Amino acid sequence: MVSVDATQPSAEVLVVDDNGGLAENVAEMFSLAGHRARAFTDPRSACDAARSAPFDLAVLDVRLPHQSGVELAAELKTLCPDAEIILMTANATVDTAIAAVRQGAFAYVQKPFDPDELISLGSRALKQVHLGRERLRLLDELARSETVYRGVVESVDSFIVSVDAAGNVQMWNRAVAEVTGFDAASALRKPFSSFLVSLPARRQLSRAIERALAGEVVANVELSLRTQSEGQRIVRWRFSRFSFAQRSEPIVLAVGADLTDRLELERRAAEAEAMASLGTLTAGLAHEIRNPLNAASLQLELLSRSADKLPDPKLKERIDVRVAIVKEELARLTNLLSDFLNLAKPKGLNLEPVDVAVLFGEVLALQEPLATGANITLVQELDEGPQWVRGDHAMLKQVLMNLVLNAIEAMAKREPGSVKLSCHGQGDQRVEIRVEDQGPGIPPEIAQKLFTPFVTSKEAGTGLGLTIVKRIIDRHGGTIFVSTGDPGGTVVRITLQRANPALRSARVV
Ligand SMILES: Nc1ncnc2c1ncn2[C@@H]1O[C@H](COP(=O)(O)OP(=O)(O)OP(=O)(O)O)[C@@H](O)[C@H]1O
Numbered sequence: 001m002v003s004v005d006a007t008q009p010s011a012e013v014l015v016v017d018d019n020g021g022l023a024e025n026v027a028e029m030f031s032l033a034g035h036r037a038r039a040f041t042d043p044r045s046a047c048d049a050a051r052s053a054p055f056d057l058a059v060l061d062v063r064l065p066h067q068s069g070v071e072l073a074a075e076l077k078t079l080c081p082d083a084e085i086i087l088m089t090a091n092a093t094v095d096t097a098i099a100a101v102r103q104g105a106f107a108y109v110q111k112p113f114d115p116d117e118l119i120s121l122g123s124r125a126l127k128q129v130h131l132g133r134e135r136l137r138l139l140d141e142l143a144r145s146e147t148v149y150r151g152v153v154e155s156v157d158s159f160i161v162s163v164d165a166a167g168n169v170q171m172w173n174r175a176v177a178e179v180t181g182f183d184a185a186s187a188l189r190k191p192f193s194s195f196l197v198s199l200p201a202r203r204q205l206s207r208a209i210e211r212a213l214a215g216e217v218v219a220n221v222e223l224s225l226r227t228q229s230e231g232q233r234i235v236r237w238r239f240s241r242f243s244f245a246q247r248s249e250p251i252v253l254a255v256g257a258d259l260t261d262r263l264e265l266e267r268r269a270a271e272a273e274a275m276a277s278l279g280t281l282t283a284g285l286a287h288e289i290r291n292p293l294n295a296a297s298l299q300l301e302l303l304s305r306s307a308d309k310l311p312d313p314k315l316k317e318r319i320d321v322r323v324a325i326v327k328e329e330l331a332r333l334t335n336l337l338s339d340f341l342n343l344a345k346p347k348g349l350n351l352e353p354v355d356v357a358v359l360f361g362e363v364l365a366l367q368e369p370l371a372t373g374a375n376i377t378l379v380q381e382l383d384e385g386p387q388w389v390r391g392d393h394a395m396l397k398q399v400l401m402n403l404v405l406n407a408i409e410a411m412a413k414r415e416p417g418s419v420k421l422s423c424h425g426q427g428d429q430r431v432e433i434r435v436e437d438q439g440p441g442i443p444p445e446i447a448q449k450l451f452t453p454f455v456t457s458k459e460a461g462t463g464l465g466l467t468i469v470k471r472i473i474d475r476h477g478g479t480i481f482v483s484t485g486d487p488g489g490t491v492v493r494i495t496l497q498r499a500n501p502a503l504r505s506a507r508v509v
């Protein structure tokens, strides 16, 4: 007795048998079981029906006019790949059975068959169809939700990086790629630490990954990422563990916010504030200080001349030594005063093509005595051929003087060594100038605020040197980046616009 299976939804069933009566009977059995069944004696009409509306199950006789049921099964499968086929035959052979299975038939029944058995076979085939479709639907849903999540990850401005337990990058979203200039393909499978700026940052990262893997959420970790253009971005990270359901190995998800612009704004605001008060102070005091300074210099000159007339040469010598010291101190004061004035009220830029070789020559000649006294060799390295940058010669000289002086001062207490000035082209448009030393490197506590006025680690330093340098480079539209190597040593990289000496028209900005 054929019964209706309430758990199964009604399906489309095609029955094909050259015996019209049998085809009708089988179709009726499936209709009684709650399905919509149609009977055909000709395979062509069955194919037409399948083409005009999809079907779920086809019950086919193996022996049919014009083509075999096995061939028809293959054709119907191409029309409806997720449907199932049951083949019926009066004289089964192993060969037809194998061919039927090859064409993807669900089952093979021998005539005469028990109607209940055929219907229950049909039910199982339809369950299979249902399961197959459900699987496809879930896969589709999964693909869709993956697309949505990927879209979210790619569209946010936050940095999202996932790393495996060994600290290698597995995912690198658009925001990190855009800001650092390293695309996802070049970052994948590389250690995340290789994108960080300093050794302490790398240590901090491995600690954060360890703690996150142990289940802790590690927030507010400030680690700077290096960029392809050799700059850096200051990023605040949050590390947490993430496990995929189907994967046993947990990964660490690092979500970061780029603080660089905000910190830069804050720094500029603080700097502007410092400059404003410095400006007022300088404007008020400069005049007052300059006059007595001039008067003191003049008096010193007179004193020195009077000393020349002293009959006692020993006394004259003693006075000369003291005069020289006071002169030096007055010169320092005058320099300091002009630094203040320059910062508070910068002079106009006289932009012209500047020959870097000439600039290097002047700076090295001026710094040579100091370097020699400190057992330091000054070396220079330039790309072949003339190197010209667009700049204000005097100001760029001031920049290099400051940087070389810092380098010499950093190395003064160390073993003998060298300070290198180099200049290399960076494509057609820019030129990179480097000042490298073998000193101890920038003290970590001031590394983030190097360009802020009055930041110094030296007893006699004013902390204005790098502020002035940055100011000048900014005004030239250049970039400056200071880094400390692993075993120490400082590299200052400056890029400036390349100039064409043929266009030698000075311009005041
Ligand atoms: N090449 C270097 N190696 C190590 N530390 C450096 C180097 N250059 C600068 N620094 C650090 O940066 C600080 C700030 O430098 P900056 O030139 O602005 O001021 P300063 O040298 O201290 O004083 P001054 O105003 O006389 O130049 C220095 O005090 C020093 O700690």
Ligand SMILES: [Mg+2]
Pocket (backbone or CB within 6 Å): 402, 405, 406, 465, 466
């Ligand atoms: Mg200095």
